[in-house]
Amino acid sequence: MVIGDWRGPLWINYYPERLCVILYNHGVNKSDESLVILVPQKTYFQRVKEDHQRELVEDYVEEIARLHAEGGEARASDLAIRFEVSPAAVSKVIAKLRRDGFVEARPYRGIFLTSQGSELAIQVSHRHQTILQTLIALGVPEEVAHSDAEGIEHHCSEATIAAMQQFLARQTD
Template identity: 35%
Template structure:
């Protein structure tokens, strides 16, 4: 029995390492936050400005400019200083994916009794860290539970 515990701890440590290594290789959580905010601003206002992004993410304007330059270099946004910000096809895909992930997670959390504000706040943190297969299973569960009338 003690051997099994050691193996589980070792597996857990490997999982932590693998998750952190995968995160470093992929887009960062911060990049995804920027893309999601830009997407939401464009959906609601028709455009996004550095001032809007700065306000919603509670970061300085120079930080926004620096990230927009990174996102432009990575092919996620079209950004010219003082000209405006638009998402590229790749940027829209990432932002829409984050938007959809957030929706599934918030809906699940509300199904189990979490209030809407807390569900949205928690979903914002969780959405970046779930494996796509986990999210797919969670989405299937939400649909099944709704179809069976278990939750509203």
């Protein structure tokens, strides 16, 4: 595959056995030829995989906090309705959240966040608000921004969130 570049064509070689892509910049003459970058694809795939695993935990913790704020309690049946999944699916996630120390679940008493779960819920909520406000500041319609922020929030690094916060701070100056 060749992509035009201001110095000349950029050649992309894919090596499946190495799980990487090597970009070469072929200049006007041979002395300009150089290796541009070596990108191990598995690095990006691994981060996306980790983000997806964390996404479910964050969504549930965030929703449990929201249910407590709205009605004073969170029950498995409430979560099943909110996420449009079966009660059995909720039970599996709650068992994982208990094992990881994010919630306490008591029979006939509901689901409660531990201090670790509460901290995570606050972090997720702040990250969500930062992304939402950034999208709105960029001119994204509010309804679309809410939907997009819900998906983006689990895939932004702390560096990206910090940059968004700086951007928002400059907007209010």
